[in-house]
Amino acid sequence: MSDFSVTWDLVRGRFLGSLEGLSDAQLNWRLHPKSLTIGEAAIHVAGVEMFFASQLQADSLDGLDARVAQASTQGVVNDLEFPFGEEEITVELVTQILDRASAYLRPLIEEPDAWRGHSIVSALGPVIDGTGAFARLAYHPAYHHAQVYLISTAPEFPAV
Numbered sequence: 001m002s003d004f005s006v007t008w009d010l011v012r013g014r015f016l017g018s019l020e021g022l023s024d025a026q027l028n029w030r031l032h033p034k035s036l037t038i039g040e041a042a043i044h045v046a047g048v049e050m051f052f053a054s055q056l057q058a059d060s061l062d063g064l065d066a067r068v069a070q071a072s073t074q075g076v077v078n079d080l081e082f083p084f085g086e087e088e089i090t091v092e093l094v095t096q097i098l099d100r101a102s103a104y105l106r107p108l109i110e111e112p113d114a115w116r117g118h119s120i121v122s123a124l125g126p127v128i129d130g131t132g133a134f135a136r137l138a139y140h141p142a143y144h145h146a147q148v149y150l151i152s153t154a155p156e157f158p159a160v
Contacts, residue, residue: 005110007138015045015141016098018148025158027094028086031151038151039089040075040082041144046101047071048123048140052133053105055120065104068097072123109134 019027019042027039036044051072054061061069067083075082084093108115115130122128122136151157 001110002112002134004112004134004138005106008109008141011139011145012045012102012141015042015145015148018145018152019094021160022091022152023158023160024090026152026160027091028089029151029156029158031154035151036076036082036147037086037089038148039094040071040084041147042094043068043071043082043084043089043097044076045141045144046097047073049101049105049137051123052120052137053101053108056108056115056118056130056133064097065100068101077124105137109137 019038022038024039027042028037030037047068047070050061050065051069053059054065054069070083074080112130112134115134118130118133119127120130120133122133128136
């Protein structure tokens, strides 16, 4: 187990905890037109994990995994449409996607040494090495954990 994985487990665990008990309607509620919904943020977290891990391994993704990886940037850091529509974003799908991303990334983040020298393109565009990728992955869910808190405490947030 690496320091990266210890941080990732803690931070991701808190992020997952903030999703517990939310309904489909709550996952899809938008605070304002330019914000992500909680469901989109969750898929984005998984998307960055899939995107980075696939690049580190020079692995090609297809099907659902490819769409999830697109959520690392599409509709988040650019003006393209988010790859999943509101009608698709359900508690079941979000849980499935987060579980798949965790299973895909976990072996790499727990034993990062073999991947440190690899270069990838980050979600924001710069080329980074594996160490930089793991540092970003370890903390990334924390950004969105804070986002979930802000969204879920808004006065207009729907009741369960």
